Amino acid sequence: MILSAHADDSGSDEKSNPPPRFFVLGGYILPVEEWKSFSDAWADELRREPAIDYFHMADAEYGDGPFEGVREEFRKLKVNELADVIHRFKPKPVTSHLEWSQYASIVRGNVDPKIDSPYALLFYQIIRAAHEWQRDMNRISPEIGFHRVDFIFDNQGRVGLRAAQWHDELRPNLSEPHKTMLGSPPVFRMTKRSWPFKQRT
């Protein structure tokens, strides 16, 4: 069995107005085969009225993007029904976060520019959380075993390339069971319409 994790971020733009206090990276883990069913259920829900092309939580909250002109109660209804899809499939939610002010005062400018990236820190925390989750499960039921986890993140441009490169360098230095659990190099999707949280068809 191969597990797959789909993750995105919130609060990554510290220059937005108002500036975010926190930066969060988070996503869900499911077996690869289950993501297919999840994706179908998600697309079915997108097709229901008020139908939208794709879902982005900030758009739903503020009435932007595909939610432009949609009344608040209908936006809330859509969020609730998409949340039902998540609840039905019960993917494992993993998140990591940091406080921007702490990052700025402690890390920024105090490490090599190539590793001066809050995204990279959170990126590895998410991978670590996925590994520790499996270790916890194996302590309770060793027959579960350890499984590879492939990560798919929102596009992060250069910092994503950097994170992928570090991922490659990490593997030879890992011991088991982490080596087994470390998946393929992370994929950075170019669009928020990416599978499995895809657009309706």
Place this chain on the structure above:
Amino acid sequence: MIAWHIHRHLEKPDEVRLVMNKISVNHEGRAFNEDALRSYVAQSKWIDPNQLKDSF
């Protein structure tokens, strides 16, 4: 959806968001706190700059 809602919860902890009960079952969250950040800076001093020269 989970990143946005956790972010919102951290920014506005008093706000009630009902979907959290549906989307965060068995949620595992990690805070990279002040101590962890200091430790990161301390450990980074041990990295050989040559290791980083070929990276992006």
